[in-house]
Amino acid sequence: xxxxxxxGLGTNLGDRQENLTRAxxxxxxxxxxxxxxxxxxxxxxxGFESDNGFLNCVVAFDTELTPTELLDTTERIERELGRTxxxxxxxxxxxxxxxxxxxxxxxxxxxxxxxxxxxxxxxxDFVLMPLAEIAPDTVHPTLGKNIAELLEEIRK
Numbered sequence: 001x002x003x004x005x006x007x008g009l010g011t012n013l014g015d016r017q018e019n020l021t022r023a024x025x026x027x028x029x030x031x032x033x034x035x036x037x038x039x040x041x042x043x044x045x046x047g048f049e050s051d052n053g054f055l056n057c058v059v060a061f062d063t064e065l066t067p068t069e070l071l072d073t074t075e076r077i078e079r080e081l082g083r084t085x086x087x088x089x090x091x092x093x094x095x096x097x098x099x100x101x102x103x104x105x106x107x108x109x110x111x112x113x114x115x116x117x118x119x120x121x122x123x124x125d126f127v128l129m130p131l132a133e134i135a136p137d138t139v140h141p142t143l144g145k146n147i148a149e150l151l152e153e154i155r156k
Contacts, residue, residue, distance in 0.1 A: 038130030
């Protein structure tokens with residue numbers, strides 16, 4: 001059974017628009033047709049300091065992959081596009097591409113390797129703004145509020 005998934009993409013190195021475009025193309029090859037794509041959004045680095053601004057977007061796909069298979073796929077695509085180091089323990093850094101699993105249907109997972117929904121998505125305007133553009137009525141499975149409501153809360 002297919003699940004609607006939402007992925008957050010970000011980049012702050014190199015040709016950022018090309019990085020996002022290549023990531024979306026690679027995801028489409030792996031997952032099938034992209035069901036929705038937000039606009040590209042210019043943002044400041046979050047959680048670390050850098051002179052390089054980010055370009056972010058959110059994409060939606062329907063997939064039959066398990067959450068772990070999806071994570072394996074996104075990590076493989078990141079590596080293929082040149083990302084060699086993942087952020088860990090809240091230590092963020094510049095990156096060619098970052099692909100985060102934001103939502104996987106209504107699934108809730110907390111494991112050592114994977115947490116869904118993304119544990120910080122409701123605090124990040126660079127996630128909520130593009131997500132609200134393509135899925136404002138989608139409900140966060142643990143917070144019980146839709147994306148538009150969550151965005152409104154962080155704007156207060």
